[in-house]
Amino acid sequence: MKALIIDDERLARKELTSLLKEHREIEVIGEAANIDEAVELIEEKNPDLLFLDIQMPGGTGFDLLEQLDRVPKVIFITAYDEFALKAFEVNALDYLLKPVQSDRLSDAINKLSMEPSDSEETVSVESQEKKLGLNDQVFVKDGDKCWFVSLSNIRLFESDGNYIKVYFDGNRPMIHKSLNALDQKLDPRSFFRASRKHIVNLSWVENIEPWFNGGLMVRLKGGDKVEVSRRQAAKFKEMMSL
Incomplete structure (x- = not known):
């Protein structure tokens, strides 16, 4: 599974990259420090998974997701437990508190194995000029409520x-x-x-x-x-x- 790490803190990105070396099923294919970099990288790399910080200079992780048509699987990274609990009301894959603990990271990655595979849909989407199909996930935000649907x-x-x-x-x-x-x-x-x-x-x-x-x-x-x-x-x- 190809993943991007999106976090404005360089040390946090470095630490997470190090922890992910123990999970061979995850391949880190890039990093971004802000929303603009992230949008460009997502469009270029088409990742399966985002490790996404919530609060960054110039906007939040939610602001980033609202700019995407097709949303990869997302594991949030946050220093604010109460903020995460309030925001992820429905269908969030997981969120990790900083500093990221290896056991919590393992728990989050294990949840990925329970998610349906998108491989067949990816082929279909490419043949249909990247039209959004039934197996695609979208991010919906209305006020303080957020859903991955x-x-x-x-x-x-x-x-x-x-x-x-x-x-x-x-x-x-x-x-x-x-x-x-x-x-x-x-x-x-x-x-x-x-x-x-x-x-x-x-x-x-x-x-x-x-x-x-x-x-x-x-x-x-x-x-x-x-x-x-x-x-x-x-x-x-x-x-x-x-």
């Missing part, structure tokens, strides 16, 4: 002004992004632009009914209903083999 768990995206409402589990956080921009990044084999306001996850479609003016009404698992515009109905029927 697999796209397979997101059933619906809904435009709301300059924001998008993201539907997963019982959550509906808002992110500052346009639906058009998001539509360009998602794999069209898995996500469908139902209308000007909605993108649906096709794997969540449970029932389809004819609707007014040649449109369709789609019911998703869990009960959400989305109207497919007349313009998109023919394409939707073709994709769903109706």
Whole structure:
């Protein structure tokens, strides 16, 4: 597993690199000391894992994650226990307190073996010009709440002004992004632009009914209903083999 270490403290990076030598399954392929360096390095190296500091000059680790379309697995590194506990409300892989202890590092790395492999999805993504597919993970931040969410768990995206409402589990956080921009990044084999306001996850479609003016009404698992515009109905029927 290829990893990057992102921390503004040189000694902290050096110490973690030394500890990781005991874990042959982890290959450190680069380091970054700030957000700008990290974004460039992530785009260049396409790592599987980030060891990410939370508080850095010029921004936080969360600010970095918000700039990424596809988020690698993340193990946070922090000097502030209470900050980490408040922030990682759902699906954080792990966080390590500074100074990093070898036993806690081992515990965090062991969790990686429980995560699903992305190898097959990586091939698929590359062939689809790096479109985001169901096995990709995204970072969602709404106020003080943060989530790491697999796209397979997101059933619906809904435009709301300059924001998008993201539907997963019982959550509906808002992110500052346009639906058009998001539509360009998602794999069209898995996500469908139902209308000007909605993108649906096709794997969540449970029932389809004819609707007014040649449109369709789609019911998703869990009960959400989305109207497919007349313009998109023919394409939707073709994709769903109706």
